[in-house]
Amino acid sequence: MSKGSRQESLSFGIDGAGLGVTKRAIGAEEPPPLAPNARLSAIGKRIPRIDGAAKATGAARYTVDVKLPGMLFARLLRSPYAHARVRAIDTGAAERHPAVRALHLGVAPEGHASAADIPTLSYAGAIVAGIAATSRAAADEALSFIKVDYEKLPFVVDMDKAREAGAPRVEELEPAERDVEPASRGNLRGPSESPFGGARGDVEKGLRDADIVVEGVFQTQVQSHSCVEPHAVIADWQPDGLTVYLSTQDVSGSRNEIAAAFNLPTDKVQVICDFMGGGFGSKLWPGDFAFVAIALSRKAAAPVFLALDRREEQVAGGNRPATWQRLAIGAKRDGRLTAISLLSYGTAGVARGAGVGNIAQSMYQCPNFAMAQYDVLIHAAPGCPMRAPGNVQGAFALEQLVDELAETLGLDPLALRDRIDGSAARREERRIGAERIAWSARHAPGADHGPVKRGVGIAQSSWPGIVQSSGACEVRIRRDGSVELRSSVQDIGTGTATVLAQTVAEELGLAPEDIAVRIGHSDFPTGVSSGGSKATGSMTPAARKAAFEVGKQLLKRAAPALKVAPADLEFGDGRVLRRDDRTRGMTFAEAAALLARDEISAKARRGDDYGGFRGRTPFGGLAHADIGGVQFAAVAVDTETGVVRVERVVAVHDCGRPINPLLIESQIHGGVVMGLSYALLEERIIDGSIGRMVNADLDQYKIAGAGDSPAIDVVLIENYLGQSATDACGVAEPATIATAAAIANAVYNAVGVRIRKLPMNPATVLAALGQLPRRP
Numbered sequence: 001m002s003k004g005s006r007q008e009s010l011s012f013g014i015d016g017a018g019l020g021v022t023k024r025a026i027g028a029e030e031p032p033p034l035a036p037n038a039r040l041s042a043i044g045k046r047i048p049r050i051d052g053a054a055k056a057t058g059a060a061r062y063t064v065d066v067k068l069p070g071m072l073f074a075r076l077l078r079s080p081y082a083h084a085r086v087r088a089i090d091t092g093a094a095e096r097h098p099a100v101r102a103l104h105l106g107v108a109p110e111g112h113a114s115a116a117d118i119p120t121l122s123y124a125g126a127i128v129a130g131i132a133a134t135s136r137a138a139a140d141e142a143l144s145f146i147k148v149d150y151e152k153l154p155f156v157v158d159m160d161k162a163r164e165a166g167a168p169r170v171e172e173l174e175p176a177e178r179d180v181e182p183a184s185r186g187n188l189r190g191p192s193e194s195p196f197g198g199a200r201g202d203v204e205k206g207l208r209d210a211d212i213v214v215e216g217v218f219q220t221q222v223q224s225h226s227c228v229e230p231h232a233v234i235a236d237w238q239p240d241g242l243t244v245y246l247s248t249q250d251v252s253g254s255r256n257e258i259a260a261a262f263n264l265p266t267d268k269v270q271v272i273c274d275f276m277g278g279g280f281g282s283k284l285w286p287g288d289f290a291f292v293a294i295a296l297s298r299k300a301a302a303p304v305f306l307a308l309d310r311r312e313e314q315v316a317g318g319n320r321p322a323t324w325q326r327l328a329i330g331a332k333r334d335g336r337l338t339a340i341s342l343l344s345y346g347t348a349g350v351a352r353g354a355g356v357g358n359i360a361q362s363m364y365q366c367p368n369f370a371m372a373q374y375d376v377l378i379h380a381a382p383g384c385p386m387r388a389p390g391n392v393q394g395a396f397a398l399e400q401l402v403d404e405l406a407e408t409l410g411l412d413p414l415a416l417r418d419r420i421d422g423s424a425a426r427r428e429e430r431r432i433g434a435e436r437i438a439w440s441a442r443h444a445p446g447a448d449h450g451p452v453k454r455g456v457g458i459a460q461s462s463w464p465g466i467v468q469s470s471g472a473c474e475v476r477i478r479r480d481g482s483v484e485l486r487s488s489v490q491d492i493g494t495g496t497a498t499v500l501a502q503t504v505a506e507e508l509g510l511a512p513e514d515i516a517v518r519i520g521h522s523d524f525p526t527g528v529s530s531g532g533s534k535a536t537g538s539m540t541p542a543a544r545k546a547a548f549e550v551g552k553q554l555l556k557r558a559a560p561a562l563k564v565a566p567a568d569l570e571f572g573d574g575r576v577l578r579r580d581d582r583t584r585g586m587t588f589a590e591a592a593a594l595l596a597r598d599e600i601s602a603k604a605r606r607g608d609d610y611g612g613f614r615g616r617t618p619f620g621g622l623a624h625a626d627i628g629g630v631q632f633a634a635v636a637v638d639t640e641t642g643v644v645r646v647e648r649v650v651a652v653h654d655c656g657r658p659i660n661p662l663l664i665e666s667q668i669h670g671g672v673v674m675g676l677s678y679a680l681l682e683e684r685i686i687d688g689s690i691g692r693m694v695n696a697d698l699d700q701y702k703i704a705g706a707g708d709s710p711a712i713d714v715v716l717i718e719n720y721l722g723q724s725a726t727d728a729c730g731v732a733e734p735a736t737i738a739t740a741a742a743i744a745n746a747v748y749n750a751v752g753v754r755i756r757k758l759p760m761n762p763a764t765v766l767a768a769l770g771q772l773p774r775r776p
Helices: 050-059 135-146 205-211 251-261 287-301 310-316 391-409 412-421 424-437 496-508 534-562 588-592 661-680 739-749 761-768
Strands: 006-011 024-029 072-076 083-089 100-107 127-133 147-152 190-191 210-222 232-238 241-246 267-271 306-309 323-331 337-347 370-374 452-463 472-478 483-485 517-521 569-572 574-579 586-588 599-605 614-616 621-623 627-639 644-654 709-715
Touching: 072 135, 072 287, 072 310, 083 127, 100 135, 100 287, 127 287, 205 323, 205 337, 210 391, 232 287, 241 251, 241 287, 241 761, 251 267, 251 287, 287 306, 323 391, 391 412, 391 452, 391 739, 412 424, 412 452, 424 569, 424 627, 424 644, 424 709, 452 739, 472 496, 472 534, 483 496, 483 534, 496 517, 496 534, 534 569, 534 574, 534 586, 534 588, 534 599, 574 588, 586 588, 627 739, 644 661, 644 739, 661 709, 661 739, 739 761
Parallel strands: 072 306, 241 267, 337 370, 483 517, 644 709
Antiparallel strands: 006 024, 072 127, 083 147, 100 127, 190 370, 210 323, 232 241, 232 306, 323 337, 452 627, 472 483, 472 599, 569 574, 574 586, 614 621, 627 644
């Protein structure tokens, strides 16, 4: 095929869902369109994780497992106060400790010379200093020798109180903000603007034109990331460069941030993350603790290890912001929406970004939409993205109010969604899920007799299908027949390494176990950050394109031996085969042995969607097609104790082409359990009188365990979008967006009262049940 010619990529759609077939023109440099999964050999197959044995046996090397000669151990001194100024600090005794090799004040790379230079501490847990010593115990002991004179300042840790006039200020306005943020607004910032276009139509008119308007106020709590693997770093500053072993979701991005912070060329910084034990968004950046460890390594001229302990992890390791939402929906009597109005306040502590996502804006067809999302600053540790940031909180409000609208209109919640949801994929998912959960047998709200009442609920997910076109891979074929893929992308437990192996194996006619996957090193081609469900959709097209290109080189070497043109050869079953006679060919290894040099390679980047991108997202990438899913929950509510038990969840999801159904199901199971934990158990509690988190451990901070987990029935839909070389998307975010809302709707169906506040723990449930009229 000549340069510049085109070929077609087909979007096969969903059987029975009426999606039809989409034809798209793609460049000649792209691999040919893949067949449906049923006709493929590696892609679409339930292949166990290629790194599963290493993780199960302890052979996998996590950051905390790295041991370097002469390595020192660092510990951090943190502020015990929610708001304080350091008037004086005496580090003399600590520095004279025989095991101490370096001390660093503050978090800035250059450090601070005295207390006067340390910025105001704005939350309990803010870093004051770091010490590197020959052992962790010695570092802890030396920390106790530091004498700090704190000037305690007024603080506010409650979002409602932070909005009041005269509340203690969390931060002063930056010069650039003073023209647009009146000082009278205190701790309020915003409203933020949506990258998806913001308001549309005339909401006030839409509400006036509505036959029915439903409105509600919803509240969600702060959820800690609670990563089992703590944030950890080993910094090794050497005269010829810096090597950083870091538990991170973004290897290349962390390299760039570290280089910029320490004024180093990027080629003098290496970031390595061989294995990672969970991040959920909290490890997308190096973090202040990593900068302190690097500064200590530079001062001590030795490697420095620093890992957060569990209290530090819970206090300062990241959290999902709390929100307050007022949502109103207007509709005609036939269910058509006329307006959606959203006002939200959220707090990410001293940080920003506490919105409620774009789900109210994008999931349902409505001509008139307006929103205002505000950040409220409080004296608490900064929040950060957490699995489906914003949309989890937004779905809790939206999906309950849509159910309430259906009841007001006298419609089944599924019937209403059929009228207002334009997604053919979700329509099919609703149909499948309703059959699995026996939706037709669902009773009226509160109709059960006895103290334990059961109910069934539904909620939907929507996520903007994020990708980064810059994601790159290299594929190498060696003369001995071995194949290796390289990229800096990281596998955060989702199975990225496995799906990359499947993708390359499919293109080269090999088995996934034949592909050596080397990832997590910043010297490799730049991979995307593993967050926002974008790794699979960004990296598998790049891997396939690189395999396609290096495969063409190998076919060119094999063609003379098989007496055909390279275009008349193909890969399959571990062999190079003639297209006109597949009984004639040679093994892949025999073809590789014909190479003129030790290895051949090709690099490729993902590139743009075949159909073009819809726009930018707030989560670090470009948006192509929405991905989502529908979840049904069955619950039992003990009205005497207030305990909610989720007995079953049916989760029906789409994510483009499923590369590995086994791994996708694992992601959905994890998303459901995380969503259940958020709905019923998790909550950061800060004592308002002292400004400190009082449940900063995994005993008092409750997280769902095996005993809390319901039966989970996962159904995957193959929805070929025709947008990339693999048609793949991620699923981690959609898997958790709908869960809390589905449980809330099921609780309403069980007891007949809506619970608009999370978590739905016994105290919250019993308080809500107190609204019910007493039965004689």
